[in-house]
Amino acid sequence: MNEKVISIGTVRELTGLTERQIRYYEEKQLIFPYRSRGGARKFSFEDVERLKVIHTKMKDGFRTYDLRRSAASLLKFDSGRS
Amino acid sequence: MNEKVISIGTVRELTGLTERQIRYYEEKQLIFPYRSRGGARKFSFEDVERLKVIHTKMKDGFRTYDLRRSAASLLKFDSGRS
């Protein structure tokens, strides 16, 4: 499920995060949505899962900087789950 | 892939159909998108595949009425492919 076709509002519903959080995680390079012509972010189901993991880590006290450094393992952890 | 999360503009890109065609096929009960709060249609990847099949059939001379009658087999054909 790598197709980036889900808009931010739907990702919000799917993850429970706010749009602000989602955009911030992108700004910190933890997630890389596709951009449609009009500039709208488009996410994949994999991105959705990844966002959930990111938020869990954040609640555990990790900072975006830490997560960026371990981005690879984050991805691994992600696909290793669901 | 049954989650209805793709908006019509993306479905347009994925299928090559126009929004008018997609809405018409819904009107004719060939496809059943979910509706978001604001009223926007949301489709699944399965719907996308189904729309492709529908359009192929239409080009082969079938009418929406015929396709509605064989909706079950249409779905079967659909999942039987990709």
Added chain:
DNA sequence: CGTGTAAGGAATTCTGACACG
């Protein structure tokens, strides 16, 4: 640092209708 919010604009989607054939 991570997130909330109000601000203004641009892009998206919706419906009902008229058109053609």
Added chain:
DNA sequence: CGTGTAAGGAATTCTGACACG
């Protein structure tokens, strides 16, 4: 019948900024 299009409105998303801590 199936599809194009212009029309007006409503919902969605975007960016940059100010706020708090």
